[in-house]
Amino acid sequence: MNDVVASLGLGLAVAATASNLWYCFLGALIGTLIGVLPGIGPIATMAMLLPLTYYLPPTAALIMLAGIYYGAQYGGSTTAILMRLPGESSSVVTCLDGYAMAQRGRAGAALATAALASFFAGTVSTLLIAFASPPLTAMAQRFGPAEYFALMTLGLIAAVVFTQGPPLRAVAMIFLGLLFGFVGADVETGRDRFTFGLPELRDGIGVVVVSMGLFGIAEVMLNLAGGAAQRGERAKLSRLWLTRADLAAAWPATLRGTAIGALLGVLPGGGAMLGSFASYAVEKRISATPHRFGEGAIEGVAGPEAANNAGAQASFIPMLALGIPSNSVMAMMVGAMMIHGIAPSPNLAIARPELFWGLIASMWIGNLMLLVINLPLVGVWVRLLDVPYRVLFPAILLFCCIGIYTVNSSATEIVLVAAFGVLGLVFTRLDCPLAPFVLAFILGPLMEENLRRAMLLSRGDPTVFLTRPISLALLVCCAAAVALLLLPSFRRVRATAGAG
Amino acid sequence: MSAAYPVGTTVRMGPGYLPRIVAWGLVALGAASMLRGVLAGGWRLEAIALRPVAAVALAVVGFALTVDRLGLFIASVIAVLVAAAGEARPRWREAVVTALGLAAFCSALFGWVLGLAIPVWPR
Amino acid sequence: MNGFRATIAGALAALGLACAADAALAQAYPTKPVRIVVAFAPGGRTDALARLMAQGLQERLGQPFVVENRGGASGSLGTDVVAKAPPDGYTLLLATTGPQAVLPITGKKLPYDPDKDLTPIALIAESYSFFGINPAVPAKTLAEFIALAKAKPGELNFASSGVGTFNHFAGEFFNVAAGTKITHVPYRGGAPSVTDLVAGNVQMMIGGEFIENARAGQVRILASTNPTRWSEMPDVPTMAEAGLPAFKAPPIWFGLMGPGGMPRPLVEQINRESVKAFTDPKMTPKLVALGSVARDETPEYFAAQIRNEQKLFTEVAKAADMKFED
Numbered sequence: 001m002n003d004v005v006a007s008l009g010l011g012l013a014v015a016a017t018a019s020n021l022w023y024c025f026l027g028a029l030i031g032t033l034i035g036v037l038p039g040i041g042p043i044a045t046m047a048m049l050l051p052l053t054y055y056l057p058p059t060a061a062l063i064m065l066a067g068i069y070y071g072a073q074y075g076g077s078t079t080a081i082l083m084r085l086p087g088e089s090s091s092v093v094t095c096l097d098g099y100a101m102a103q104r105g106r107a108g109a110a111l112a113t114a115a116l117a118s119f120f121a122g123t124v125s126t127l128l129i130a131f132a133s134p135p136l137t138a139m140a141q142r143f144g145p146a147e148y149f150a151l152m153t154l155g156l157i158a159a160v161v162f163t164q165g166p167p168l169r170a171v172a173m174i175f176l177g178l179l180f181g182f183v184g185a186d187v188e189t190g191r192d193r194f195t196f197g198l199p200e201l202r203d204g205i206g207v208v209v210v211s212m213g214l215f216g217i218a219e220v221m222l223n224l225a226g227g228a229a230q231r232g233e234r235a236k237l238s239r240l241w242l243t244r245a246d247l248a249a250a251w252p253a254t255l256r257g258t259a260i261g262a263l264l265g266v267l268p269g270g271g272a273m274l275g276s277f278a279s280y281a282v283e284k285r286i287s288a289t290p291h292r293f294g295e296g297a298i299e300g301v302a303g304p305e306a307a308n309n310a311g312a313q314a315s316f317i318p319m320l321a322l323g324i325p326s327n328s329v330m331a332m333m334v335g336a337m338m339i340h341g342i343a344p345s346p347n348l349a350i351a352r353p354e355l356f357w358g359l360i361a362s363m364w365i366g367n368l369m370l371l372v373i374n375l376p377l378v379g380v381w382v383r384l385l386d387v388p389y390r391v392l393f394p395a396i397l398l399f400c401c402i403g404i405y406t407v408n409s410s411a412t413e414i415v416l417v418a419a420f421g422v423l424g425l426v427f428t429r430l431d432c433p434l435a436p437f438v439l440a441f442i443l444g445p446l447m448e449e450n451l452r453r454a455m456l457l458s459r460g461d462p463t464v465f466l467t468r469p470i471s472l473a474l475l476v477c478c479a480a481a482v483a484l485l486l487l488p489s490f491r492r493v494r495a496t497a498g499a500g
Numbered sequence: 501m502s503a504a505y506p507v508g509t510t511v512r513m514g515p516g517y518l519p520r521i522v523a524w525g526l527v528a529l530g531a532a533s534m535l536r537g538v539l540a541g542g543w544r545l546e547a548i549a550l551r552p553v554a555a556v557a558l559a560v561v562g563f564a565l566t567v568d569r570l571g572l573f574i575a576s577v578i579a580v581l582v583a584a585a586g587e588a589r590p591r592w593r594e595a596v597v598t599a600l601g602l603a604a605f606c607s608a609l610f611g612w613v614l615g616l617a618i619p620v621w622p623r
Numbered sequence: 624m625n626g627f628r629a630t631i632a633g634a635l636a637a638l639g640l641a642c643a644a645d646a647a648l649a650q651a652y653p654t655k656p657v658r659i660v661v662a663f664a665p666g667g668r669t670d671a672l673a674r675l676m677a678q679g680l681q682e683r684l685g686q687p688f689v690v691e692n693r694g695g696a697s698g699s700l701g702t703d704v705v706a707k708a709p710p711d712g713y714t715l716l717l718a719t720t721g722p723q724a725v726l727p728i729t730g731k732k733l734p735y736d737p738d739k740d741l742t743p744i745a746l747i748a749e750s751y752s753f754f755g756i757n758p759a760v761p762a763k764t765l766a767e768f769i770a771l772a773k774a775k776p777g778e779l780n781f782a783s784s785g786v787g788t789f790n791h792f793a794g795e796f797f798n799v800a801a802g803t804k805i806t807h808v809p810y811r812g813g814a815p816s817v818t819d820l821v822a823g824n825v826q827m828m829i830g831g832e833f834i835e836n837a838r839a840g841q842v843r844i845l846a847s848t849n850p851t852r853w854s855e856m857p858d859v860p861t862m863a864e865a866g867l868p869a870f871k872a873p874p875i876w877f878g879l880m881g882p883g884g885m886p887r888p889l890v891e892q893i894n895r896e897s898v899k900a901f902t903d904p905k906m907t908p909k910l911v912a913l914g915s916v917a918r919d920e921t922p923e924y925f926a927a928q929i930r931n932e933q934k935l936f937t938e939v940a941k942a943a944d945m946k947f948e949d
Binding site for chain 2: 395
């Protein structure tokens with residue numbers, strides 16, 4: 001224990017040097033500014049700025065890249081709240097209640113909540129990484145394909161249980177999402193499915209494409225189609241800050257979100273996004289007034305934002321512990337290390353303690369900087385909403401197009417965004433919930449992959465799902481969730497909540 | 501389409517297995533919803549103004565088709581103008597100004613300041 | 624006779640001018656930024672090598688060399704971009720074994736012709752790959768592992784970063800060479816496959832992705848699949864030394880390629896500069912961190928190597944009865 005404290009001390013000393021602080025700040029600032037541009041997520045930003053970091057010492061380079069990552073994440077939340085444009089996959093959930101809050105004139109409160117919740121989550125996660133990394137990694141290692149499958153099934157079922165409105169629609173959306181998720185090359189056999197002969201589709205439809213289309217473009221279409229009246233309805237900005245009631249509601253949600261995000265974020269490959277969805281579902285379930293969700297419930301912003309940030313930081317853990325990147329952002333960090341001649345290794349903490357602990361300490365400092373940068377900027381961002389829509393919406397469209405193009409330079413993807421925009425419009429008009437679709441789209445292929453892999457490893461023995469303890473526990477939760485759905489009393493409660 | 505993929509057995513699921521289940525499930529759900537709708541007496545779908553929707557969609561598609569060949573600037577102008585055509589009475593002068601302004605801003609920001617791999621001018 | 628002599632003189636002059644112009648063109652390259660396309664998402668070994676090469680070439684030639692990531696479809700999207708670009712040396716591809724030697728023989732329809740639409744320029748680096756097992760597996764040498772696998776046919780698994788990747792081919796080749804039946808478990812990419820190897824869900828993997836994990840004791844390396852031992856790991860025997868000379872997998876290579884039909888002087892110039900960039904002693908520690916060594920070969924050697932490897936992989940696929948459906 002003392003060791004860790006001493007190491008943290010070393011880390012803070014490294015991270016707090018003037019030059020490293022400066023790079024941290026620079027990274028966070030640039031990350032936020034670029035992350036605010038819709039469609040340009042952390043990966044694109046980091047790739048763009050990677051060449052700049054060649055000439056920096058490795059520690060500074062990594063600190064700056066990490067700063068860019070959080071900055072871009074927070075910027076993504078900003079556009080999610082203000083324009084219903086998810087900056088990256090984990091901001092999708094923020095689109096739901098965050099945007100609703102903005103529409104009710106509470107954009108400032110939403111942005112502030114997001115910032116504070118993220119900061120809290122970031123602080124806790126940094127401590128977690130420092131102190132609990134080995135046990136968390138060990139726990140994550142116990143997750144094999146069977147466990148992942150059970151977890152994802154639970155996620156999907158939870159999506160149905162906790163969505164407002166007729167469950168039939170939610171289930172239909174889930175199936176539709178699954179279907180779209182199947183597009184792409186099958187992992188196990190390498191065959192292409194549903195690609196219509198287009199090699200661009202061989203890796204599936206990008207999540208960014210789907211979420212930008214369904215939420216962002218569809219929103220633009222809705223606003224234009226509904227006429228000017230719909231936009232004018234947006235109440236004038238009442239307050240930039242949080243009331244005491246807000247804080248009281250957001251605080252516990254933040255705590256829960258952090259826990260959920262950290263736990264799910266440690267699992268390689270899934271992490272931040274799953275955490276934010278899960279947090280939203282939990283908040284809705286626990287709330288005494290679930291009907292407020294979707295209309296601007298502050299817990300719906302605080303929880304997922306905290307989970308989002310906790311998950312993002314927690315995804316550093318597998319990289320630091322195993323030297324294996326758990327998602328594409330971590331892969332970039334690994335790449336950056338390699339360019340500097342550092343091989344990312346499980347022994348990094350021992351081989352280069354100043355790098356390892358300096359990075360961890362700067363994570364916390366980075367979060368602090370984000371808060372410092374963004375809270376004052378809240379007012380500025382909100383003023384953006386005052387720009388006449390006639391000028392704003394073409395800008396939104398352009399940024400979306402450019403943003404999508406920067407990821408893979410694929411014009412096909414831009415066309416797909418338009419298609420999903422229309423789809424999103426249709427869904428929203430038909431009162432079909434979007435969240436289950438996106439969740440199923442993301443989880444579906446993963447679920448299938450894990451199911452088949454589990455069966456492959458067990459040589460066709462389906463009882464493997466029941467004999468492994470974690471898997472069994474998760475499947476029991478699934479059964480419980482389904483039972484909840486079917487119980488008549490629960491249904492009555494949902495009906496009254498829906499009507500109320 | 502998924503009918504063509506080898507379904508395989510439950511043990512070694514072919515790539516067609518789950519999609520087939522999902523597709524059938526969707527069909528069943530669709531049938532169930534239709535039944536419900538018919539039984540409940542149908543529901544009215546509010547009319548959606550098609551023109552702005554089409555304009556937005558075409559604007560995005562237009563950008564996609566032109567950005568590779570004609571560069572960012574021209575593609576942006578095209579996109580904004582097409583989107584502006586979605587208004588019942590398009591304000592063309594305003595649209596042109598907005599288009600040029602936004603195109604210039606985006607080209608400057610993405611093409612030069614950020615140095616992204618997007619061609620700004622026609623190849 | 625005057626006319627004839629004049630004609631000869633004119634022809635000679637024209638020839639001389641053309642040569643000078645050719646040389647001048649070659650000398651003048653590059654006069655504007657060059658892009659190096661990487662057919663994978665940022666963050667992997669190929670991407671890191673591309674960026675190192677870009678940095679090296681930029682320092683030597685003075686113009687910016689920008690890395691452009693165009694990932695997707697096992698590397699064919701990025702390759703296609705280069706195949707369709709003009710052969711003026713301003714669009715280059717950082718090629719590697721997977722998309723260039725393996726992909727063309729898997730039967731997938733490609734939007735370009737892998738032989739005609741690409742010009743091999745330079746072989747710049749080779750990576751080491753190893754035969755690794757999970758430490759919980761009770762085998763300390765290759766021979767022990769083979770015996771174990773033979774004693775339990777159908778029980779062991781090996782991981783790969785996808786169907787049709789080097790790991791996949793190497794693993795199946797091992798099955799053929801050693802007479803074992805180890806089940807192939809494909810993953811989406813290198814990271815999840817190594818994760819499961821470390822966790823113990825699969826027992827074996829052949830590749831270069833887990834070198835650092837092995838150093839930390841999370842994976843046990845039994846042999847190196849390269850023809851010679853690696854100076855960084857002198858105790859690790861080669862496959863031949865460890866008792867399986869029948870296993871001949873080529874090392875994973877990285878090289879520069881350009882669009883088809885590039886002029887010869889240009890190819891030679893880029894070859895020279897890129898080789899010098901990587902053989903520079905400053906580069907060596909960075910290459911070591913990537914488990915690689917620099918190479919110095921002519922474009923013909925490179926082209927021949929690619930062709931030979933395509934043949935080799937085709938034979939492996941046939942021998943191991945690998946099916947690639949589309």
